[in-house]
Amino acid sequence: MIKRPHVICLMMTSVDGKILSEKWGNNKQVKTLAESFEKVHEIIGNKNWIVGRTTMEKDFTHYAKPVYKEVDHTISREDFVANRNADSFAVVIDGQAKLGWNSSDMLGQHVIAVLTESVKDSYLAHLQEIGLSYIFAGKNSVDLKVILEKLTALFGIETLMIEGGGHLNGSFLNEGLIDEYNQLILPLADGRLETTSVFEIEEKDRKFDATLLQLLEVKQIEHEVVWLRYKVLDHV
Known part of the structure; x- marks a missing residue:
């Protein structure tokens, strides 16, 4: 199971x-x-909590624009775990990478972005640079069951x-x-x-x-x- x-x-x-x-x-x-x-x-x-993009940008990131870091290579679509041992996690579903981030911390909690494989390499490069974790939950749209399974398997989250x-x-x-x-x-x-x-x-x-x-x-x-x-x- x-x-x-x-x-x-x-x-x-x-x-x-x-x-x-x-x-x-x-x-x-x-x-x-x-x-x-x-x-x-x-x-x-x-x-540990999870919200959608609309709630996150309205209440927390205040409509900050996405940041891109140009890279000269393709970034593999593998989950990026920057901090598995955080005391708590703020998870946001942002399939099309529309949120802007300048820190991997949200109210003292480590941020995990849920993305699709269609996002740009330059967006992923920026998240890696600031140490913000991300997981993939589908090619073009997110699968909620995959999100939950990965949150437990990769970050040890038992309650959300x-x-x-x-x-x-x-x-x-x-x-x-x-x-x-x-x-x-x-x-x-x-x-x-x-x-x-x-x-x-x-x-x-x-x-x-x-x-x-x-x-x-x-x-x-x-x-x-x-x-x-x-x-x-x-x-x-």
Whole structure:
């Protein structure tokens, strides 16, 4: 049996299941509510997390442009493990190499970029130069199962947190790769039709009608935030 991490999805939502908190404004009370996410992340205690390119560039790299280091040779499409022994890892799925990096460290965690084999040699050369690890998960598109298998085999990751957005969460759910779901429901409503929800799966890609969950725990925490914890059971 191929080993992969235990995958926990942690999301913070409005009561109507919307997740894009920047649309909720800069109100002091809203900011206080949003702080619940990091607090619960710390309570859960797992430090290894994965996000998609959109979340990473919006919240962490702040739309930095890719950096290229010209090389006069072809770089083989082999996984590059710069630091297997880091205390924790920040993993980002960036199949087409659109993120810009100037460091291999993200909030004290070692970065692992998930790429496809179609990326440029000059992009890989820069990542190697700054010591940022990368793995390949497909030729032109990424295979989520391959990602998880490599994270365990190459970096020893046993537990991984998925933290949005909706498309990434939906992709993992669609492949049956989420083991536990934690939702923080903030006491506010969004109401926008266009705001992203927790899980979003294109109908053409859908592999099931619904996912069954088992409720493990319900807590009311600070500021009237409700914390729901579920075990993912099966698809129907």
